[in-house]
Amino acid sequence: MTNPDPLLEMRNLAVTFPVDDGPDVRAVESVDLTLHEGEVHGLVGESGSGKSVTARAILQLLDDARVTASELTFESVNLLTQSEEEMRSVRGAEIGMIFQDSLSALNPVMTVGEQIAEVVRHHTNTGESTGTLSELRRKYVTGTDETSASWERSVELLDMVGIPDASTRANEYPHQLSGGQRQRVMIAQALAGDPSIIIADEPTTALDVTVEADILAELRDLCDDFDVSVLLITHDLGVVAETCDRVTVMYSGSVMEKGLTDSIFTHPSHPYTEGLLQSIPEYSLISNDSELQTTPGSAPDPRDRPNGCPFRDRCPIAFDACSEPLPTHSITDDHIIRCHDYARDRTEDVSSKYQETQEIEVSE
Ligand SMILES: Nc1ncnc2c1ncn2[C@@H]1O[C@H](COP(=O)(O)OP(=O)(O)OP(=O)(O)O)[C@@H](O)[C@H]1O
Ligand SMILES: [Mg+2]
Structure with missing residues (x-):
């Protein structure tokens, strides 16, 4: 073979x-x-x-x-x-x-959607700024724009790994999810850079x-x-x-x-x-x-x-x-x-x- x-x-x-x-x-x-x-x-x-x-x-x-x-x-x-x-x-x-x-x-003070969107932005070609200032602003002030490609991809990935009602759950923090759901989030995050x-x-x-x-x-x-x-x-x-x-x-x-x-x-x-x-x-x-x-x-x-x-x-x-x-x-x-x-x-x-x-x- x-x-x-x-x-x-x-x-x-x-x-x-x-x-x-x-x-x-x-x-x-x-x-x-x-x-x-x-x-x-x-x-x-x-x-x-x-x-x-x-x-x-x-x-x-x-x-x-x-x-x-x-x-x-x-x-x-x-x-x-x-x-x-x-x-x-x-x-x-x-x-x-x-x-x-x-x-x-997972980062306890970032929503799971944010964490995945960040990987999407950094490792795939969304055209969104990944400069330090833009990322800090998203992290501490505005959050990722929910109409952006990275957020949409984040929700799509959460849906693909079996998180129900992914667009709502994307706004939750790791401690709000069950252990199984968090492992699914990790899978989504691992897939987010298209490895x-x-x-x-x-x-x-x-x-x-x-x-x-x-x-x-x-x-x-x-x-x-x-x-x-x-x-x-x-x-x-x-x-x-x-x-x-x-x-x-x-x-x-x-x-x-x-x-x-x-x-x-x-x-x-x-x-x-x-x-x-x-x-x-x-x-x-x-x-x-x-x-x-x-x-x-x-x-x-x-x-x-x-x-x-x-x-x-x-x-x-x-x-x-x-x-x-x-x-x-x-x-x-x-x-x-x-x-x-x-x-x-x-x-x-x-x-x-x-x-x-x-x-x-x-x-x-
Ligand atoms: N930072 C470190 N400093 C010193 N020894 C280490 C360090 N990290 C791992 N080891 C040692 O290396 C060996 C292999 O550890 P490793 O964590 O790879 O095992 P493992 O097969 O993953 O075990 P487990 O199934 O328990 O996770 C162990 O003897 C461990 O104590
Ligand atoms: Mg081990």
Whole structure:
């Protein structure tokens, strides 16, 4: 199968937080990730595995960290060498963001309509002035003219993300909306700059299950309509199964396995991924309790990680070679595993077994 063009390419991403009086925190050690056009790509892993740090590294939002990569490109532009000013126009216009905590992400003293209209003005061509004085006047004195293109677009976006009576609700402040509605506002705001990519970091974790399902379905539909690709960070494998085309599984700062969602769910090959999937009863993919609960034990301290595979102290099949640097093996063109066991002498060829069982369906 041929993959659609990559929008975002990341090779060997490493992020370290220097600490004055102790060892540095090696939050991310080795992440390769490719976001293809038109896809929703899930980034999963238990708490502390480095998902949010990876997202913030893409957007250069980590002032206090050392970020290195052999490649970090968006539409072939090297993000690592962009100035802060250039990155400001990437954020919002090219790459939209949705965070988990909408109350702190939204401005409490601006109406939601104003906040979206401002993004529309700054990142699309409405012809309205975006000078500091004009924006301050709108913010503190007049508000955005309700007949302007940016306000009309703001109301249209609120309507599209499912806010009822959008033209009235646009005049409300974040605290006047429910948690689910605020997440919808964040989606509208992320779409307002007409981006190619949206990075959504746990966008529905704080919501109840039915609201979460509605919002994810909405996000998926909107991305199809707006032709946006999504990097969806989540703890929840049920969300991945429902929403994502492709998935990358992280553990303790490194990618362990990645591939098409169907392949990962039908042929989990890394012991860590197998543990994650076994934590979902009968692979029941729409579970109310599908938070990641994995193999017993906990992840190593990122200030003092053992050599080799970071999972080896918890891994049921660890052996001597696991203290060597992690290898990368391609099971198929679309399924990669980083595990020493894969290359171990085996009585059966996993790759051919994989081919034979390609047809197995994931139970729903
Ligand atoms: N500013 C910082 N300074 C030092 N360490 C940090 C900083 N930000 C994150 N870390 C560390 O980096 C590691 C990865 O954190 P990150 O927030 O990316 O995890 P995560 O996978 O997003 O977890 P969660 O699912 O809980 O959101 C953690 O050990 C965390 O403590
Ligand atoms: Mg996080």
